Amino acid sequence: MGCSISPILFVAAFEVILIGAGKLVQKQLREGLEKIDSSQLPGKLKVWCYQFTLFQRVMWPLKVSEIPSSLVSRIDTISNTYIRKWLGLPRCFSDTGLFGKNALQLPLKSINLGYKQEKTRLVFELKESRDEAVKSAGVTVCTGPSRKPGEGRQKTGRTTCLLTPGKGWKTRVDLGTQLIFPTEITQTTLRPDVVVWATAAKKVLIIELTVPWEEGIPAAYEFKRLKYSDLVAECRDGGWTATILPVEVGCRGFVGKSAIQLLRAAGTTEVSLRRAIKELAEEAEKYLVYNRCYDTYQLSLKFERCLESDVVTFDILSEDSKLVFLHIDRYVEFHSQHGHYYKTRIPKFGRDFSYHYPSSDLYFVGASSEVFRLNLEQGRFLHSLLTDAAEINVCDINPVHQFFAAGTLEGRVDCWDPRVRSRVGVLDCALSSITNGTEVEGLPSVSALKFNGSLGMAVGTSTGQVLVYDLRSSRTLLVKDHYYGLPIKSLHFHNPLDLVLSADSKIIKMWNKDNGKVFSSIEPQANINDVCLYPGSGMLFTANEDPKMNTFYIPALGPAPRWCSFLENLTEELGENPESTIYDDYKFVTRKANLGKCLSA
Template sequence: MPTVCTSIKVSRDGQFILAAGTYKPRVRCYDTYQLSLKFERCLDSDVVTFEILSDDYSKIVFLHCDRYVEFHSQGGHYYKTRIPKFGRDFSYHYPSCDLYFVGASSEVYRLNLEQGHFLNSLQTNAAENNVCDINPVHHLFATGTSEGRVECWDPRVRNQVGILDCALSSLTEGTEVQGLPSISALKFNGSLSMAVGTSTGQVLLYDLRSNQPLLVKDHFYNLPIKSLNFHHQMDLIMSADSKIIKIWNKDTGKLFSSIQPQTDINDVCMYPNSGMLFTANEDPKMNTFYIPALGPAPRWCSFLDSLTEELEETPESTVYDDYKFVTRKDLENLGLSHLVGSSLLRAYMHGFFMDIRLYHKVKTMANPFAYEEYRKDKIRQKIEESRTQRVQVKTLPKVNKNLALKLMEEGDEEAKVASRKKKGKAVPSILGDDRFKVMFENPDFQVDEQSEDFRLLNPIVSKVEQKRKKKLRLLAKHAAAAQQAAEDEEELEGKASSEEDSSDDDKSWVEEVREQRRLIWQEGRDRRRQERKEADRNTVLLEEEQNEGGETSNMAESNKRQPQFYQLKAGEEFTSFNNMARKQKMQKVSLEDRLKLEENSGTNNMVDTAVGSKQLTFTLKKSEQQRKQQQAEREHHQERKKLRRSAGHLSSGRGRGWGGRGRGRGRGRGRY
């Protein structure tokens, strides 16, 4: 259907399936032998219900929502007439060729198709009639009223033969009384059985010889029953409301199966002598279900039997059957972290699947009072709901109090601004929206103000809130000025926005974010340091346990119990005291002198004894000019070594000068 399918039926010969829907209103006929659409006819108004009078599609009667009754033949539209009141259902009496119409009236209208005119109506005791049906054996006519009664009439004498009150019988122990239930569905089975569906979701099974129901079946959805069908081969009843289809035993009421489509159900039709059923629902596509346990597939789709046989031969169990999804955090809370990697847990995405029975068992052992706490919370919620009719005091909720207080303040300011403005309207607050009320009731939605994300975002959010409040004050100020000076409101709002833009240069929130980042880093460092201390302490305790026994172990244990100010670890290298003294002297020398002394080694190592075993290693990088100069000096020294001659035989002495007498000293070189 283009939009919605309202009703669906199968012809008596089983060859044609007819469905009525909207929009635009139409009827479609499908040929099962050809597995295709045979024809489609558009109608003037929506169809409430229709009936196939012949064995095939050649005679069809439609009841429209605008009180018209339309007859169709094999060639198309045949005749149209109108009933006095809006109709809700009708039935065809084959022996007399009468159509019985029920609706928003106390009368049951009779239209004789042989004579072609209306007959005298049946006057019921009800204000309105919802549904009707005719027994296929003795042709007893029954109508269901809005007061919760079923009235039975004999078409032969046109007299009422009995009244059945179903309203009080439909109330079970767990049923909530919300007005008088009305009859929403009615179906005969054989000559003595009748099923009645109520608007509160109960199905009552009656024997016509008794005024008490044989069985009451509750759907527990509190929705009107829309369809009732009998499965004669297995003595089952198929009842459907807008949410679910339930198949149950008519003698014991035991549930056989249930079907819950994704969309609301309007009508259900079973294909005769098979396990196939069709649903008309609030969706363009009409659903088809096949249950092999109810019967074989129709002969026009016998291939379904071979498909189901193949599925039975190769059963496949899915991961989700009777399993509970848990995360690693849930396993830690339950104390089941040691099961990771075992066959009891199946890894899936960011968690695991575990057997639901094991989960409930461990959950009960971990918190045996969980049910009591849950029960107390539910009782507290019921009490709080009952107090809503009393005089309410403006109090903060138990969850997210700071957020609620901020929203209340913003709502008050917006209301003040809206009251001052001429054309303003207050925006509804989150506190008054039912979609967000769980956020202030369920503790699972509590905002963790100590989390890293909140602390990093809070300065930005607070700054935005300050700007927002400032904007509201400016708007209120200019709105008041507009009322006094009768100026243009839009111009004033433009000025307010310009002033707001001028204040956007304030970047103080950046410093707050940096401060929060620094605090978070410092807390993480302290936490890691504490974890390292705990790990070292656990290591020492483990060594003490391993060294127990013997006198040596006792002495070691006594020594370890004393406070230790140092600890030797494997892999550390220690130098002698002379090296330590030399390094202490080197620390007093300037960095330039230390670099000159260690220049020949190429690398320089500096040990910071005050911090611990931290070591700083670096290599001196020289410029290209310095390297060239050093290379030139090195070549010059090598050349001088080659040219230098030995002068070890020369010694110093005294002599006279050449020009006269006197003493003098002289040095010289000579070769003898």
């Protein structure tokens, strides 16, 4: 007696055996992931445990067993879900962001990639075996079919090219000049980022670029699509074939699927597509907003955190890394040791804030006549301080008697007593800053403010003057002009030498607070945003329009900090071997002085 079996039934039975082995691997992986997830370890350590223990344990059965690649893909999806959860990433975060060579570059390997590598390694082990019997046996490695039994192969279609050649396409971009939507299509006040249209074919493409936080990519896509839906309907009513194409590139450099679809719809080749994706990621990464904290004694980076939007200013509330960030989109973000803690929003756009330690109040000033008060102990906003100003630019709190001062757009400084919430004085700095020889084009506003002790105060104006006051008098003690006409951005007092350090975007000037005599000046190559003077030393840092902070050490101001005491030896060596320049024997005179000498001769 004999028996036979249909080839179709044999293939089906073989797939059942393979899938059974794969289900066992899937069960072991899921149990391991659940054990790691239930532990009390931080998310990063959970990922480490997975990558160097569970991942290696799963790779062996995947290598020796003939498991279908479709089942391996499902196993890979399970593990990636847990990795996103442990790293705090959104569900929409792509596998390319996790395992690809991009801005993040995590030291992770996907199960899918590991499966392919192990199978390739197995092929070479069999073909290049030292055992001639194995080498000549012609053993083949089978990964199993990647589709279910009975299913045919699905044809993979490519995205239809939207830009048909030879149609006379025109382009307008909302960059540099304000974009006006083509009137031949329709009239609207909306301003998309890019408009591409062909009059002959009556086709129009509306492209809108968004750079959101990765978690907000799906919401940003829907928001932009709904925003321009009425415009698309108007174009279609006029006989045009209109298409809205929202494009998202994550603020951390991860390119969304919508951007890839747009590039493919434009007829981009695969080589150019990969190059474009890389350039998009690099450009988005350049404008990331980072908060970096450095450990000076270790001369290393302590931690780095990425923020969602540009920061106007920030402050350190305590020594245990409690930080407050004021963003340009009215959000106030609080950070603790572990990272982001809480975020709230103030009623108007903020420009500066100060922390009042006795009452735990944050005072916010900005594009409003009110000074908003947020009490951190009660966790709520208190009654605002009302001023006569249209807008308030800067504020500061005296560290001795806790008076609150606010510099206004009209060039005044309002002083308040937080204990009674009443104004105790007003200084008119706009008129006081105008002296003989001062050229101003408009009314100066207050751009910088700094207290010195209990009675001293320096005020910087938007026209480049620095005014020194004694709070007991409304008259200025000294007016120092930078002569650049640029707003003063930073003010610091150096009490050991009775100096004032004032900075605009071009230069840092150090001068005596009593007579205005210049002590020194520094003119960096990049524009200055802020200056930080290291306490009790001659070192200062500048935040500037450059990838790196500038660091300056002036021995005449004070000694080097303990964590970089080697600078003392360097300066001594430079002092022992001075280098002469070609201008040492020259005497420079001004044009006015030179003209006077010529006339007298």
